[in-house]
Amino acid sequence: MFRILFRRLIEVVIFLLLITFMSFLFVRLAPGDPVLTILNVDELSVSQEQVEQLREDMGFNQPLLTQYGNWLMDFFRLDFGSSYVTGQPVIEIVKASFPATLELTAGSLIVMLIIAIPLGSLSALYRNSWIDQISRLLSIIGSAVPSFWLGLILIDIFGVRLSLFPTMGRDGWDSLILPSLTLGLAISGVYVRLLRSSLLDSLGQEFVRAARSRGISEIRIFFAHAFRHSLSPVITVFGISLGSLIGGVVVVEVLFAYPGVGKVVVDAIRQRDYPLIQGYILMMGLIVFVVNTCVDLSYRYLNPSIRLHERKVN
Structure with missing residues (x-):
């Protein structure tokens, strides 16, 4: 275990250097000028001297490597x-909006588990039956439907026509239901098929x-042997697809005006708020790295053969 953690520590240092450089480079090369956005040149009359002075004060006239x-x-x-726009520290903005994103992610994962585990298990137990056919059809439909389109349908039915749940903002637990259903339904199809295939194996x-x-x-x-053995590939795919889940959270937060980190960074991209964009990229990269590390360590528990192999090697 110590050897694994030490190797992971070396990897995280290399990972941080790469992700900080790439995020800094890509953000700086993106079209648009944050100086012009800050000065609001579209609405106010600003001289070129003022633009150059602010650019010098912010260090944008220095070489790119020096800025990095x-x-x-x-x-x-x-x-x-x-933040270039609000003047607040980036870490404070992220801390204030991260709980909303965490709530939405947790709610989506709960919806996914409620759907994927029963449907995937029943499909494997009753292979080629009508239950299997229906669950496979539902998983294909869920995988094919874009999350933003599904969100619009849920808003129209449960928010506008039936007026059961709020469609915007974060005001109470009921405002979490539609966003969680949107993202949970969108990602559950993949895990239904994956769990079915893994259980059959x-x-x-x-x-x-x-x-x-x-x-x-x-x-x-089924529960003590086969189900536990089948979780390894499911957890592996979850670690790999975490980036897609984070991207889905951003789309859903914007669609439902949910005040999470995703909506904040979309506004930051629109306003060319470099520090906030870079902080978001770095935070998401670290989360993906930590989750994948936890996935690797979980193999030792889910697959006893790995622990047995380690004992033989040692």
């Missing part, structure tokens, strides 16, 4: 800068046949 070096030194001091393994020969009940075989 200064920003990297601030980052290692845990100073992510301040697990039920055909030698250890399942050995358990049946010892007279163990089918329910215990």
